Amino acid sequence: MLTETEGRNAVKLARKTIEAFLSEERFPDPEELDFELSQVFGEKRGVFVTLTENGLLRGCIGHPFPDSTLEEAIMDSAISAAVNDPRFPSVEEDELKDIIVEVTILTPPEKINASPKELPKLIEIGRHGLIVKQGYCQGLLLPQVAPENNMDSIDFLSNTCLKAGLAPDAWLKGAEVSCFEGQIFKEKEPYGEVFEEKFSDQ
Known part of the structure; x- marks a missing residue:
């Protein structure tokens, strides 16, 4: 950290x-x-x-x-x-x-070793970012994307698949899913004070 x-x-x-x-x-x-x-x-x-x-x-x-x-x-x-x-x-x-x-x-991405139906339960919104990979297709969404867009874990999985250029249900059909965590620092306004944004506490 x-x-x-x-x-x-x-x-x-x-x-x-x-x-x-x-x-x-x-x-x-x-x-x-x-x-x-x-x-x-x-x-x-x-x-x-x-x-x-x-x-x-x-x-x-x-x-x-x-x-x-x-x-x-x-x-x-x-x-x-x-x-x-x-x-x-x-x-x-x-x-x-x-x-x-x-x-x-x-943090380094780690593959989630679970059956497709178990995946949504293992994803913590606001804490985890996702990478979905199948063949040559790969997509990534940062941890802040889900809470900023009011996504639940299924929405988050589906949108990461879309980012990879895959069908939204590819996570149910054998695509590899990995998760990672992120520490977010951003300006409050252009050239302004920098703060750490934490979604997992919300």
Whole structure:
């Protein structure tokens, strides 16, 4: 688990990276950061960066698996969320004043070994994110997606299947389902105070 300070710095790093890339197509220099990255940023972690503008999704991309250091994964995901999300046009530099930056640190995904009918009982809304995989198709939804959209566990499974490009009932028909947890840090407003958002306590 990251501390509040580490979470705040994770969001700051994401925003600074987007600013540097949109203005000069580069990563931020260490001397530009007004904070120090602790040891945890050198550990391999999965992470997603989510951008929202006026309450609407503006970009969300990440590393589902711990394949890079947290620092590298945040910077790569931040740039990808801003300019490489195929669902949206690239973020423009003057949009940043209206965009809220959110960083979700992931635990390693674990396959749920249960019969399809048992799956909904094992998914805790607000705590678990899901990955559904079948053949070459794979889809992921972060833990915050279900409570933000008033989904129950069956809705959540079905929507993760749809995200993978599969039929909504693929989870009942042999698709592999994995779960993970996420620690969510986000700005209260663009460039504003960063807080840890917790849905599982609600």
